[in-house]
Amino acid sequence: MSERELNILVGGEAGQGLATIGPLLAKCLVRSGYQVVVTQSYESRIRGGHNTFAVRAGVEEVAAPREAVDVLVALNEETATLHRGELTPRGVVVAEEAFAAGGENVVAVPYKELAAGRYRNVASLGVVTCLLGLPEDLVRQVVEGYFGKKGKAVEENRAALAAAYAWTKDLDPSLARPLAPVTDPPRRLTLNGNQAIALGAVSAGAKFCAFYPMTPSTSVPLTLIAHAEELGLVVEQAEDEIAAINMALGASYAGAPALVATSGGGFALMVEGVSLAGMTETPLVVVVAQRPGPATGLPTRTEQADLEFVLRAGHGEFPRALYAPGTVEECFHLTRRAFETTQRYQTPAFVLTDQFLADSFRAVEPFDAEGLEAVGAFAEPEAVAEPYERFAVTADGVSPRLLPGFSRHLVVADSDEHTEDGHLTEDLTARTRQVEKRRRKEEGLRREVIPPTYEGEPRPEILFVSWGSSRGAVAEAAAELASAGTATATLHFAQVWPLVPEQFLGHLEGAQRVIAVEGNASGQFARLLRAEAGVDVASRVSRYDGLPLTPEYVLRALES
Template identity: 35%
Template sequence: MISQLSWKVGGQQGEGIESTGEVFSIALNRLGYYLYGYRHFSSRIKGGHTNNKIRVSTSQVRSISDDLDILVAFDQETIDVNFHELREGGIVLADSKFNPTIPDNVNVTLYAVPFSEIATDLGTSLMKNMVAIGATSAILNIDPSGYKEVVQDTYGRKGIEIVEKNLMAIKKGAQYLQENLEFTREDMYLEEADGKRKMYMIGNDAIALGAIAAGSRFMAAYPITPASEIMEYLIKKLPQFGGVVIQTEDEIAACTMAIGANYAGARTFTASAGPGLSLMMEAIGLAGITEQPLVIVDTQRGGPSTGLPTKQEQSDLMAMIYGTHGEIPKVVMAPSTVEEAFYDMIDAFNIAEEYQVPVILLTDLQLSLGKQSVEPLDYHKINIRRGKLMTDELPPLENKEYFKRYELTDDGISPRVIPGVKNGIHHVTGVEHDMTGKPSEAAGNRIEQMDKRLRKLSQMKFNTPVYKNIKHEQADILLIGFISTRGTIEEAIPRLEKDGLKVNHAHIRLIHPFPTEELIPLVETAKKVIVVENNATGQLANLLKMNVGHANKIASLLKYDGNPFLPYEVHTRSKELI
């Protein structure tokens, strides 16, 4: 029996590959297994190879596996493209309809199963994915009845007949493997899971749920991969809480609408990817100079321009810090797990209001769309902080003066009111202004207002700016990463330790302002610092050199082909860099 399994299903986009992975993984999640799934898909509606790789384990997993135990193929291209991942003794389950073949002289077993024929006999070839799930169940020694609840949830709206046919397709798939292929492979049987139910979600779902928990009741956004699921989730959920989502004409409108709603006192945000963030830059500057809270989610993808819209990359880092013209205080956060995405989204709203600044929650495609098992969230951790927001009637103003919305304060944070608060009238403008908001180009005022705004950065406090896994006082290697590379790095560390190396790990969760003080001692006590990131220019490594120094011991481990890191890559390439 095995405690961990890697399974992949592939075929042409539009023929049910995603639903196959969903039914399979949700059922196993409900049995108590931990899962981590990653979809490879084309930037088109239909056609083109797509696959869904799912890792099943009796313990927590946060990365894609290096190899593959079972490949389910609906066409020959799936075998040709993914065959190299199969381990010795692996299995290919393929639809016999296309006469599947595998390379000669390899220790892999091909089982040709009539997925399409069995499904057609039951009413429609569309159910071939359910037949494939049934065949997989026979390999793993899982009772096909375990899928009943998931199939009912997935297809129940189509009627009981459709549900029954899909369940029969699963049963027939298992029976065919057991009865016709004399299947006995106990080395593929999964160990029993703990039976505890866990949440199973993508990072975008966690972000959307975090927004609801934070009290956000309005989202303005324009659809874009890989951020659209945030909007789609909230379109369904926000109305249940009295909220609304507006699909705007473009990202510029989305960002300015979010600024206006925040000015009115609502907690609101927008979400996009690199191309959308480029359009938002001027508006982010407006939020900075008017000191309006603003939360933006940037789900990074391959660039530049349209680039690789459905592929992994982490190349927006410098743009999120320095993209706006002029100088404004800004916060850039980077959660590294689905759980952190939920809690950090709540913190993003709190920080935006407490310090009256734009806050960018930086994710990447792997975290945003990768689906994984999550322990139940702790809603007792939720704490809403609105800073110096004043909603009650204010004392009368003398001599008909305006309210000092941009009053000079020691901490750089001025009192904030929303429209309608009596005696809170003030100007709001995108040009430089005095304490009441009136335009002013006076040199002295400019210096005072700039210094006031920038003072906020030195006042900011964060819960966990750096995740640390520090086992050694003096490390041979300090591995540093951000966002979705965390699980891959964690999996590579035991392999490096087995090679006799002392390895520490720091994952940066706060990109700006940079957590220099926390990182200095870790860098100083390491012989070599290796920064793992999905871009071509080593943006995170350059930030580390700028803020911490020790450039001579910092090396970059880069990948920018559109695919996430695998554990073996971090393991082998780290050894090459020391």
């Protein structure tokens, strides 16, 4: 008997190898042709504590984390104790024999016999992949891809894997949980949200990133750094977030498509710089990976509570665009889109992600690498009117942008209100004209808004509204309701600003009951819908305990 879908939870202390086994397990599953959704839950510490890495794997598409566990891999005793209650009736526990309690469906592993200390990670990976029915050759290739193919460690890892497979194959077959094999598995990438954001940025021609480390955003610059030399990027760790955003603005003014990545507290420090980007009309992509606040909050957990903050960040009035990816693919495509938008409209664009999506590995179709074009939208020095005016008043509010130093034209940008040539002014007529010019860019931004995705019955009993990373949980909850006979639909927003009510008002009015699902306590997106579209979303599902939304959570909330 084989399974169509399994939820595997690996748990242990920080430093026990979770960060190695987890991604390797995900990659083995993706290479074998399965879809995966990874959920990482960890504490703000480098050693000790209790961390988990959950992989939900399916032959068919899986879109969200699930709570019930089919295979519990306990690297320490605490994991076995804490998560036993989440096991399905047929759930299997894999644990070291020393602390594996007796009972049915327990795989008590004699790790000491299988491998020496530092190779036990690979042994436990092997036990799990063998139970799941993954070929040993494939797993060995993935392990060698990670640890390299040379040196003593290769032999030790290979031996640990072989020992694990030999030992596991001898077990009572009732303990195995093989996934139905996928014939001719498609070639997919194993990527998490932040890696996809970094790749989306470089695909658009990003050349500069400055950052100050902050969970859960740091893996964006780390991914960029890993490829910086090959792709001709400059990435610099700044002395603080204020420096990071001002460096990025200086680089962007001088022509380098630039991004910064941070989380709530770091973004708070960047806010004056956001306003500077708006005033100097300097392109900039800001990635904000949300975690629960206020202040330091829960540094390693997830939340969607910075929507209003990012939307309003920066004193004064200037246009902006906010994208909120719901999948790892969208992390790539919306980051590219953010670069296109910020270059075209010379105003900041934001990518709003969160810890759950940032750390969530998925199986991703390879992106098209053919003929990638840089998004830099610069005017030709020969084509501009003389004398050149960086902030020339135009019909669409976008002024021809030249780069400093490339011609005899001078490029002057000022954080003070300025005349069309960029110099500071106290002329209040010039002020009014510049305010109106900047605002006219909003019309173009609104024309290019990505409409929300509507799926399901045309006039449903229940319409779920969601944005950003809760997309998958809402889609699966809706599918369950629909299969139980309730006419259901979903309306998902991948762009949360600007909002264009004509794109979705009909959907909201056509539903008997509209339920906004979001990972914050106060219903920020529901409030935005009321402000912008005049729609009162009466029902809300909110999650703010630091964990991602799940289909089970949404359905439980409906029942209560």
